[in-house]
Amino acid sequence: MARDVDELDDELLRVACACGSATGIGPVTWGRLLARGLDAGWLARAEAGALAEAAEVPMARAHRMLEAVRMVDPVAERVAMREHGVRGVVLGDADYPTRLAATHDPPAMLWVRGDWGSMDWEDWWVAIVGSREATSGGQAIAFEWARALGDASCNIISGGARGIDAAAHRGALAIRIPTVAILGCGLGVCYPAEHGELFQSIVASGGSILSELPMTAPPLGHHFPRRNRILAALADATVVVEARIRSGAMVTARMACDLGREVCCVPGRPADVNAEGCLVAIREGWASLARGPDDVLEALRAHVWRSIPAKWGGERVDSTPSPPPRA
Numbered sequence: 001m002a003r004d005v006d007e008l009d010d011e012l013l014r015v016a017c018a019c020g021s022a023t024g025i026g027p028v029t030w031g032r033l034l035a036r037g038l039d040a041g042w043l044a045r046a047e048a049g050a051l052a053e054a055a056e057v058p059m060a061r062a063h064r065m066l067e068a069v070r071m072v073d074p075v076a077e078r079v080a081m082r083e084h085g086v087r088g089v090v091l092g093d094a095d096y097p098t099r100l101a102a103t104h105d106p107p108a109m110l111w112v113r114g115d116w117g118s119m120d121w122e123d124w125w126v127a128i129v130g131s132r133e134a135t136s137g138g139q140a141i142a143f144e145w146a147r148a149l150g151d152a153s154c155n156i157i158s159g160g161a162r163g164i165d166a167a168a169h170r171g172a173l174a175i176r177i178p179t180v181a182i183l184g185c186g187l188g189v190c191y192p193a194e195h196g197e198l199f200q201s202i203v204a205s206g207g208s209i210l211s212e213l214p215m216t217a218p219p220l221g222h223h224f225p226r227r228n229r230i231l232a233a234l235a236d237a238t239v240v241v242e243a244r245i246r247s248g249a250m251v252t253a254r255m256a257c258d259l260g261r262e263v264c265c266v267p268g269r270p271a272d273v274n275a276e277g278c279l280v281a282i283r284e285g286w287a288s289l290a291r292g293p294d295d296v297l298e299a300l301r302a303h304v305w306r307s308i309p310a311k312w313g314g315e316r317v318d319s320t321p322s323p324p325p326r327a
Contacts, residue, residue, distance in 0.1 A: 001116075002088060002093075002095060002112050002117070003087055003090060004087055005078045005081045005082050005087065005088070007088075008078065008081075008088050008109075010044075010074040010075075011040035012040045012109070013074035013077050013078065014040070014069045014074055015043055015069060015108055016109035017074075018068040019107065019109075020107075020212055020213040020217060024064075024065060024069070025043075025065050025069070026105075027107055027212075028105045029055050029065070031105065032055055032056065033054055036054055044069070048066055051065060072214075080188050081111070084113060084188055084215065086112065086113045086187050087112055087113075087116065088109050088110070089109065089110040089112055091107065091108050095117065096110070097119075097234060098121065099121060099233055100233045102233075103229070103233050103259065105229070110211070111187050111210060111212070112209070112210045113187055113208065113210070114202065114203040114209055115203075118178065118206055119180065123153070124153065124154045124155065124300055125154065125156075125180075126149050126155070126157070126235060126236065126237050126296060127156075127157045127231050127234070127235035127239065127252065128145065128146055128156060128157075128165075128171075129159060129165060129238060129243070129248075129249040129252050130142065130163060130164025130240055130241035130242040130243050130249050130274075131244065131249065132161050132162040132163040132165075133163060134163035134164045134242050134274065135274065138163070138167075138242035138266075138268075138274065139163065139164065139166075140167070141241050142165075142167035143170055143171035143174070145171070145239065145292075145293050146168045146169075146171025146172045146174075146179075147171045147172075147174055147175050148292075149296060149297070150171070150175045151175060152293065152297055154297075154300075155172075155177060155178050155179065156168055156169065156172040157231065157234055157235055158179070158180075158181060159184070159224075159228070159231055159252075160181035160183050160195060160209070161192065162192055162194075162195075163242075164242060165181075166198060169202060173201055173202065178205070178206050178208075179202055179205070179207040180202075180209075180234070181199065181202055181207070181209050182211065182230050183210070183211045183227065184213075184219050184220075184224040184226070185211065185217055185219035185220075186218075187210075187211050188216050189215075189219065191219040211227075212230065225248070228248055228252040229255050231252050232255035232256035232259055232261065233255075233259060235256065236261060236262065236303060237256075237262035237263070237264060237303065238253050239264045239265075239266070239290060239296055240252075240253050240263070240265045240266065240287070242268065242275065242278070243277035243278060244276060250277040253265070253277075253281060253287060261303070262296075262299040262302075262303045263281065263286065263287040264290035264295060264296050265277075265278035265279075265282050265287040265289065265290060267279060267282060267289055267291075
């Protein structure tokens with residue numbers, strides 16, 4: 001179970017909030033400290049010299065890191081979390097997703113709102129992402145594919161943004177399956193402002209809203225690539241519906257590819273600027289062409305087939321794996 005606010009001590013909250021700061025610790029450095037057997041309590045008492053040596057960073061950065069940690073007000077953070085019904089999932093906890101913990105820069109803590117305990121990360125999770133300025137046709141694809149993949153026992157994950165993201169979440173809600181929205185701001189900030197009702201519906205339906213950022217963190221530009229890495233890591237497959245070449249959706253897709261996940265792109269018209277990202281990814285060969293939800297399911301089955309020898313010690317099976325049945 002995610003930790004209630006009273007189960008998060010001051011030192012842990014300071015570290016988690018500082019990891020979300022641009023001038024703070026950073027998840028890679030925090031992971032390096034954890035690997036050395038050091039914890040939040042040690043960091044709270046550390047001097048700059050000891051931190052510089054343990055974290056393998058220059059002295060000036062060690063001073064900035066300690067300043068970021070000590071500037072955090074854990075009491076105010078705890079009050080904001082309680083006000084919004086938010087709990088914490090800490091790196092190393094039993095319910096911290098293994099697929100995220102296995103990356104090189106997992107967040108120190110996930111701020112979560114909703115029924116986190118019902119999220120089964122052994123199920124199949126599909127990310128559906130794309131343009132905030134999506135066409136009506138693109139939004140219809142995201143909505144209908146989310147429904148179809150949900151009917152095939154997949155869970156839907158996206159970024160809670162306008163356009164394709166919102167359509168994917170609504171498609172999952174339409175058939176009452178869990179959906180998770182990963183935000184590029186703190187959970188005390190509703191962004192986009194018009195999605196308050198959508199986020200409430202996600203929570204009410206048994207899904208979750210999550211972020212790696214402190215409660216009042218604003219939706220700054222550099223927060224979104226960090227959000228995208230979580231999205232890519234949590235999904236077994238990432239589906240891009242409409243995206244420009246230089247877009248957050250294509251950043252997510254490339255991150256998913258680098259993590260060894262499946263990437264499926266919906267082709268569009270060559271003259272459509274919102275199709276260029278998908279078309280280039282298909283042409284370059286690091287994404288498969290998806291004509292419909294069945295193509296995504298086929299890619300997922302192939303992904304699971306390739307993972308079976310590693311998971312089961314090399315033992316092969318004679319049937320193509322299917323998603324686990326929905327309870």
